[in-house]
Amino acid sequence: MTLPDPVLSTPKLPLDQDGGPVFTAPWEAKVFAMTLQAYESGVFTWPEWAETLGAELAKDRDGSGEMLSYYDHWLNAFETLLTRKEVADASQLQGLRDAWDKAAKSTPHGQPIVLGN
Known part of the structure; x- marks a missing residue:
């Protein structure tokens, strides 16, 4: 997978040996794709994204003791921008x-999650 240059500059983005993003669960790939789609649709700029994600990642070092996964931070940053840009409310x-x-x-366990169950 070839990622655009701005995406490659994303703070701490986990990449495989071929330069593609690494995901440990399907939802991570989905929120990654939704973020790229929102960016490509002009909802926010990549510098806005990088700044918001960077601020979210910095929360792991704020002394609160709560450590989130990279893509939990990614999702929080995405939701922050969606709210800030009034695409969705909290x-x-x-x-x-x-x-x-x-x-x-x-x-x-082992079954696909279906919204509405």
């Missing part, structure tokens, strides 16, 4: 998060 995003959490908890 209550909409929380509602979606709650619906996915409920669906995940009600889905048998």
Whole structure:
């Protein structure tokens, strides 16, 4: 996969030996793709993205003791920009998060999570 130059400058982006992004779960690839689509659609600039993600990543060193995965930070940064740019509001995003959490908890192990379960 060939990534655009701005994407390659993303803070701490995990890359494989061929320069492609590394994901440990399908949702990580999905939020990565949604972020690129929002950027390409002009929702935000890549410097805005890099600054927002960098600020989110810095929270792991704020002394709170809560360590999140890279893509948890990525998702938080994406939601921050969606809210800041008035694409979605915080209550909409929380509602979606709650619906996915409920669906995940009600889905048998090994089965695909379906929103609405």
